[in-house]
Every structure is written in C-alpha cells, then in structure tokens.
Amino acid sequence: MNVEIIVIGDELLIGQVTDTNSSWIARSLNKIGWEVMEITTVRDRHVEIISAIRQSFDRVDVILMxxxxxxxxxxxxxxxxxxxxxxxxxxxxxxxxxxDLFFERRGLKMNDSTRTQAMVPDSCTVIQNPVGTAPVMWFEKDGKVLVSMPGVPAEMQHAMSEEVIPRLRKRFPDNTAILHKTCLVKDFSESALSEFLSDFEAGLPDSIKLAYLPVPGVIRLRLTGRGEDESFLFRQLSESFSQLEDRLGKHIFCHHDATMAEALGLLLIREGLTIATAESCTGGNIAHEITSVPGSSAYYTGSVVSYANEVKVNVLGVDPGIIEKYGVVSGEVVEQMVRGVQRLLKTDCAVATSGIAGPGGAVPGKPVGTVWIAVAKGDKIISSRYCFGDSRIVNISRFTHMALLQMITLLCE
Structure with missing residues (x-):
C-alpha cells in the first residue's frame, strides 16, 4: 500500500522547526509493509494545501497530514x-x-482560543486526542482517505500507534510483508564494499535487496525482503543475511541496526568492561550519546569535560609542559587526558578528545575541524588525528562519531 505525507507549517519551511514526524511515520508504516511515495511540505496557505492534497490523491489512496x-x-x-x-x-x-479533562489533569485554566479546538468539520470522523487538545480527523472521499493529525510529535505518535494504523489496516487490508536485517560494517569505503559484495548482491533472490547507508568510517548494510508469504520471506532473508555475515566476518561490528553508542555499549557488555570520557572540544557530547542508551549505567562511569587547560592539568593530570610544547590539540595531550580519566574514574577503557570545532581557533597546521582522539583499553592507547573542516555543530557531531568508532575498533581487535 502506498501512502503520501503532507506536512503543514511556515515554521518548517523557514527552518525554525525540523520535521521529525515524516521520518517517524515512514518507519512505522514500513513495519506493516506500507511505503511512503512522497513527502510534501507546504505553508499555512489554503490554496497550497488544497493543491498538495489534489496532487497526492492523483497518486495514492491514503494521505497522512x-x-x-x-x-x-x-x-x-x-x-x-x-x-x-x-x-x-x-x-x-x-x-x-x-x-476539559486534559486541562484538569494538568491543573491549567482553558482560555477562549483553546475552546476553538472543539470546532471540527462535520464531514470527518473525529478521533479523540487524549494527550493533547487538537483532535485527529479522518476524512473519506471517493474511496480515498486523508487523516489530519496534530504536528506535536508526541501527539502524532500516539494517534498513529493507537488509532490511525489499526484503522488503516482494517480499511485497506494488505498482506504484503516488508522485513529488514541490518549490520554495521567498518574498514571499507562504500565503493570498495560494493565491489567486494558484487557477486553476493547479484546472487540475491528477487525478493531481497541490499542497501548501502554510509557515514564516515562506517557503512550500515540493510537487507530488505518484500513478499506476501512472511514466513518464507523471513527464511530467505535470514539465509541471505547469514551469507553476508560469513562474507564480511570481523568487519561487522554490530549485527543489527544500532547507533554507534548502542554498538559500543553492546561490545562493552560482552567484554564486561567499563568506560569513561575526557572531553574538550566535544563538550560532553560523547557522554550524551553514551548515556542516551538505556542501561548504559552498566558500563559508563562518568566524564570530565576539560574545556579549559586548567582542568586538563589540575584534574586529569596533563603535563603543562606537554601542552606548551605540542599544543593542546595534539596526540600527546589526548593520550595524557585518556590516561588521566581512566585513572581518575578507575575504568577499563576511556576516550579523550581535543580539537578545534570552530569557527575560530585555527592555528598554523591545525585548521578548523582538526581533532585528536585517544582511546584506551587497559594499558593500550591509540591516538589519531582527523580533519573535517565543517561548521561547529557538524564538527562536534563528527568528532563524537569518530571517537566512538575509534573505541569500537580498539575493542574489536
């Protein structure tokens, strides 16, 4: 079953708010074998909204708005x-x-503007919204369905999970199954991996497709199966995935879809190891990623955000002479940082970063986007230099990603 999404709001088109609803809806529909054909974002203008609806209904029978x-x-x-x-x-x-109940539960007083939320079209079926004030509206016309939902992510997600998807499946029965199996691969560029797997990919059953989803240093490989016999499809997909695992061996560091922090956590749990972080340029972002994973308290002890050199020296024990000689953004400094936090927090492993996120701070030989990362496991330390040269926010994200990957690589040795 094919579906289209229409997202409404001036704030989305001027970049004030990021649309996260569409990706969430697409993932949820994919789990039931439905596909999103197109996503359209329009301003709060009635002519543009109507035009988007007409164009979408020319292509599909279901619009989610x-x-x-x-x-x-x-x-x-x-x-x-x-x-x-x-x-x-x-x-x-x-x-x-x-x-009224919604406001009563929160001890709030309703104003006249909020009372207008109870004004709804008499041409729709109203679906109550227990987590907000804007009701969900289900419209049908000429055998086609449009469901209008609130833009607040929590309200939309509740409506989709509890009401909209069950009603759509009943209204449009579809036996198509879509199944996925994903792994995370290191040590390959996308083109090199494609060549390495060319004969494997050519031998896949017609119902199975392989997708390459690269980020720096890592490629997410996803096998997708589509068919009407779900049990047969599952067997086919499992067999193909097993062949892929045999082919790639230790290049696979996670055998299911996961974030880098999740993959790191699984390795630490498997080895029974603990970890701490010492962060300068990443400002605690590595700690944030690690602690975003449920259960991370089993292996993560804490962090020292040593943004100032005084913290590096007085807390982590970095030699000020080393900073003066090599500069704060250097392999020598991050190696002392990683050893310092490992000693301070008494962990098996540690990660340390020092770099220039930008837009200022560049020095000769160390442009914006330069970062040194050190990782330690027991007595072994590996430090590496990277240079990205992007905006500050992107640099911090990339520094974090590479720090997690470098730690994963050491654990996989």
Missing part, C-alpha cells in the same frame, strides 16, 4: 479541509470534554 491544527489564526488546516471535503465546522461536545 500533520500540522496546522493549533488554536491560533495562522492554523487554517481545519477550514481548508472543510473547503476540500465539504461541510462546515461545528462545536463537538465530546472533543470539549476531552480537552
């Missing part, structure tokens, strides 16, 4: 949907009851 359902004057989605599907707005007592 988010946004534009707030109580302010710039939110015009309900009025626009009345124009497209016919009918008029009316005061829905049940929606108001839901919203």
């Amino acid at each position: 988010t946004g534009g359902l707030g109580p302010t004057k710039d939110d015009i989605t309900k009025q626009t949907l009345c124009e497209y599907f016919g009918g008029k707005l009316f005061f829905d007592v049940e929606v108001q009851k839901n919203n």
Whole structure:
C-alpha cells in the first residue's frame, strides 16, 4: 500500500522547526509493509494545501497530514479541509470534554482560543486526542482517505500507534510483508564494499535487496525482503543475511541496526568492561550519546569535560609542559587526558578528545575541524588525528562519531 505525507507549517519551511514526524511515520508504516511515495511540505496557505492534497490523491489512496491544527489564526488546516471535503465546522461536545479533562489533569485554566479546538468539520470522523487538545480527523472521499493529525510529535505518535494504523489496516487490508536485517560494517569505503559484495548482491533472490547507508568510517548494510508469504520471506532473508555475515566476518561490528553508542555499549557488555570520557572540544557530547542508551549505567562511569587547560592539568593530570610544547590539540595531550580519566574514574577503557570545532581557533597546521582522539583499553592507547573542516555543530557531531568508532575498533581487535 502506498501512502503520501503532507506536512503543514511556515515554521518548517523557514527552518525554525525540523520535521521529525515524516521520518517517524515512514518507519512505522514500513513495519506493516506500507511505503511512503512522497513527502510534501507546504505553508499555512489554503490554496497550497488544497493543491498538495489534489496532487497526492492523483497518486495514492491514503494521505497522512500533520500540522496546522493549533488554536491560533495562522492554523487554517481545519477550514481548508472543510473547503476540500465539504461541510462546515461545528462545536463537538465530546472533543470539549476531552480537552476539559486534559486541562484538569494538568491543573491549567482553558482560555477562549483553546475552546476553538472543539470546532471540527462535520464531514470527518473525529478521533479523540487524549494527550493533547487538537483532535485527529479522518476524512473519506471517493474511496480515498486523508487523516489530519496534530504536528506535536508526541501527539502524532500516539494517534498513529493507537488509532490511525489499526484503522488503516482494517480499511485497506494488505498482506504484503516488508522485513529488514541490518549490520554495521567498518574498514571499507562504500565503493570498495560494493565491489567486494558484487557477486553476493547479484546472487540475491528477487525478493531481497541490499542497501548501502554510509557515514564516515562506517557503512550500515540493510537487507530488505518484500513478499506476501512472511514466513518464507523471513527464511530467505535470514539465509541471505547469514551469507553476508560469513562474507564480511570481523568487519561487522554490530549485527543489527544500532547507533554507534548502542554498538559500543553492546561490545562493552560482552567484554564486561567499563568506560569513561575526557572531553574538550566535544563538550560532553560523547557522554550524551553514551548515556542516551538505556542501561548504559552498566558500563559508563562518568566524564570530565576539560574545556579549559586548567582542568586538563589540575584534574586529569596533563603535563603543562606537554601542552606548551605540542599544543593542546595534539596526540600527546589526548593520550595524557585518556590516561588521566581512566585513572581518575578507575575504568577499563576511556576516550579523550581535543580539537578545534570552530569557527575560530585555527592555528598554523591545525585548521578548523582538526581533532585528536585517544582511546584506551587497559594499558593500550591509540591516538589519531582527523580533519573535517565543517561548521561547529557538524564538527562536534563528527568528532563524537569518530571517537566512538575509534573505541569500537580498539575493542574489536
């Protein structure tokens, strides 16, 4: 079953807010064998919204729409949907009851603007929103369905999981199954890996496809199977994935889809090891990534964010003479940092970073985007220099990624 998504909001098109709803919806639909054909983002303008609806309905039978359902004057989605599907707005007592309870639970007082949330088109089926004030609206016309949902991610996700997906599956029965198996691979460029796996890929069954999803130093390989016999498809996919594992061997450092921090955590748990971090240029971002993983307290002890040289010297024990001789962004400094935090927090492993995130701070031979990373396991330390040269936020993200990968590589030796 093919679906399209329409996202409404001026704030999305000026970059004030990032659309995370579409990717969440697409992932959720993929799990039930449905595919998103196209995602359209439009302003809060009724002509543009109607044009997007018409174009989408020319291609698919189901549109999922988010946004534009707030109580302010710039939110015009309900009025626009009345124009497209016919009918008029009316005061829905049940929606108001839901919203009264919502406010009561939070000890808040409802104002007149919020009461307008109970005004809904009489041409739709209303689905109550227990986690917000904007109801979900289900429209049907000429055998096609449009579902309008709030743009607040938590409200949209609740509506999709609890109401919209079950209703769509009942309204449009579809036996197609989509299954995935994913692994994370290191030590290859995308082109080199493609060549290495060319005969494997050529021998895959027609129902199985291989996708390459690269990030610096890592390639996420995803096998996707599509078919109507789910049990047969699962066997096919499992056999193909087993062949892929045999082919790649130790180049695979995680045998399912995971973030770098999740993959690192699995390795640490498997080895029964603990880890700490000493961060300068990454400012605690590595710690943030590691502690974003549920259960990370089993292996992560803590961090020293040694942004100032005084912290490097007084807390981590870095020799000030080393800083003066080699500079704070150097292999010599990060090696002392990693050993210092390992000693201070009494861990088996450690990671340390020192670099120039930018936009200022460059010195001769060390441009913006330069980072030194050291990782330690027991007595063994490996330090490496990288240079990315992007914006500050991108640099910090890349420094973090490479630090996690460098630690993973050491653990896989």
